Amino acid sequence: MLKLRIITALVLLAILLPALFYPSYVPFACVMVVLIGAAGWEWGKLNGCGFGASVLMGVLCAALCSAAWLLGWLEHSWRGLWLCVGAAWVIGGILLLRIGVSGWPRLPRALRLTGGVLVLWVAWLAAVQARLVGINFLLSILVLVWVADIFAYFAGRAFGLRLTKERLAPAISPGKSWEGVWGGMVGVVVLALCWVWADRSAGAEVASLYTRLWDRGWPLLIIGAVFLAAMSVMGDLAESLVKRSAGAKDSSQLLPGHGGVLDRVDALLPTLPLAMMLAFL
DSSP states (O other), X not given: OHHHHXXXXXXXXXXXXXXXXXSSSHHHHHHHHHHHHHHHHHHHHHTTOOHHHHHHHHHHHXXXXXXXXXXTGGGSOOHHHHHHHHHHHHHHHHHHHHHHHHHGGGSOHHHHHHHHHHHHHHHHXXXXXXXXXXXXXXXXXXXXXXXXXXXXXXXXXXXXXXSOSSEEETTTEEEEEHHHHHHHHHHHHHHHHHHHHHHHHHTOSSOOHHHHHHTTOHHHHHHHHHHHHHHHHHHHHHHHHHHHXXXXXXXXXXXXXXXXXXXXXXXXXXXXXXXHHHHHO
């Protein structure tokens, strides 16, 4: 299994890194269209759609991304959209956790499918617009999610249930602890401060997310970093809730050893648009 995970990770990196660092944003946008289309197919499967309907879900997601691209929406300022998406993720995420695993199937399927398509489309738009801002800016968002996950894992292993008596969401993700969440937040704050220092030292042409927040005062940087770390956990919990409701361990087996696309991007779905909201409002 470990060998399979490593091979899959190397193949993904061989595709994503050249697309990310290519002088034009076009290869990255194309790769993201494919990934969002695959995630749309997985979303249909997790919500009880048959094979054909799930494929249509994937095609719809890819078509919406492509249409936004062709219509020139990538060049528009979407400050109002990011604000609405931010409010929707915060309020919707809380409500989602309240209804729990058993409450998810009771929501109308049309609502669940439409919500998933919109979440995926907005994440694509945020990711590609972040790449248009600059590689340094986009990387600072991606690395935030990875650092939050790594620090949460090790903090949870080292301190889980030592400071609190209850797990974070035992019915949704039994392995997550509050200590892990706090560790992830600490890791992201350290990352943010180090990235600001690196930007200033190297004289970065394009400011990272953290430098943009720092320029408006260090309290905003700390609050923003902690908020995004928390919302990355929200994205992870939301996908775990849907998978548990569907009785699935992974969103699919598209990525051998890693599960599906949604399993790899769940924490990015809220983080990307919310980072855009913090950076440009």
